Amino acid sequence: MDKYKRYERLAAIVKIFSENPNTLINLEYFVNFFGIAKSTASEDIDILKNVIEKFSFGKLITLPGAGGGVKYIPIANIKSYLPFVQEIKEKLKDPSRIIPGGFLYTADLIYSPNIVTKIGEILVFPFLDKNVDAIVTVETKGIPIALMCARTLNVPLVIIRKDSRVTEGSFVSINYISGSQRHIRSMSLARRSLQKGSKVLLIDDFMKAGGTIRGMMELMEEFDAEVVGAGVMISTEKPENKLVDNYISVFVLKNMEEEKNIIDIEISDWILKG
Incomplete structure (x- = not known):
């Protein structure tokens, strides 16, 4: 007789997977954890797999062999996020978000755990098979989004500073030119923050x-890191010629007129097309 009933095991397995996304867990772990036969553990995983996929809660990937196991990916398909992004688009179109000077207020969305978690999941979706080693962002507003990206992939978050911090030891610093205002700025990253040769996703x-x-990207070259891509919550339609081309965004800001209280923002095509 099993020590735990099946419904108890399934609830526990869901908890384990949700706390360890994108992590390969050997079937023996569940065998030892619950004190059950391997065949019973396999049946539990099969039941859970069907339920998760039925409700588009993600997917379970089973890898055979001695070094195999089960991995939970908390993203089923990008189309399942359409109702969410449509709702956020409507929030972003609110004219009260226009800040004098032609800026768009997004802090309430970026700092909402429920919203930013899904934004992070969307941004990492195209890179699930890229074996990303770390998520890299620059302080400060990108941090919550990047943290959720790192959480989804279960990889470290690396934060580039706008100035060096003596508490982080030696660092690498570069100057770069901002694309919109053409100002010379600097960014720094502690040497111990990122291993040489890492695969990184910029957020x-x-x-x-x-x-x-x-x-x-230029700073990553100093660490011999491979940039697999870049993702942002919002990109602007203009200028059309960006300084980077390997990027995705969740939303595209087509136009914003402060005098007329107009915000024209759309969902990116790659999400709409699924």
Whole structure:
């Protein structure tokens, strides 16, 4: 007789997977954890797999062999996020978000755990098979989004500073030109923050011309890191010629007129097309 009933095991397995996304867990772990036969553990996983996929809660990937196991990916398909992004689009179109000077207020969305978690899941979706080693962002507003990206992939978050911190030891610093205002700025990263040769995904909250992302790419070269891509919550339609081309965004800001209280923002095509 099993020590735990099946419904108890399934609830526990869901908890384990949700706390360890994108992590390969050997079937023996569940065998030992619950004190059950391997065949019973396999049946539990099969039941859970069907339920998770039925409700588009993600997917379970089973890898055979001695070094195999089960991995939970908390993203089923990008189309399942359409109702969410449509809701956020409507929030972003609210004219009260226009800040004098032609800026768009997004802090309430970026700092909402429920919203930013899904934004992070969307941004990592195209890179699930890229074996990303770390998520890299630059302080400050990109941090919550990047943290959720790191959480989804279960990899470290690396934060580039706008100035060096003596508490982080030796650092690498570069100057770069902001794409929109053409100002010379600097960014720094502690040497121990990122291992040489890492595969990284760059994340930020907003991109206009791409100067910041370009600067991040140049800084990654100092660490011999491979940039697999970049993702931002919002990119602008203009200028059309960005300083980077390997990027995705969740939303595209087509136009914003402060005098007329107009915000024209759309969902990116790659999400709509699924």
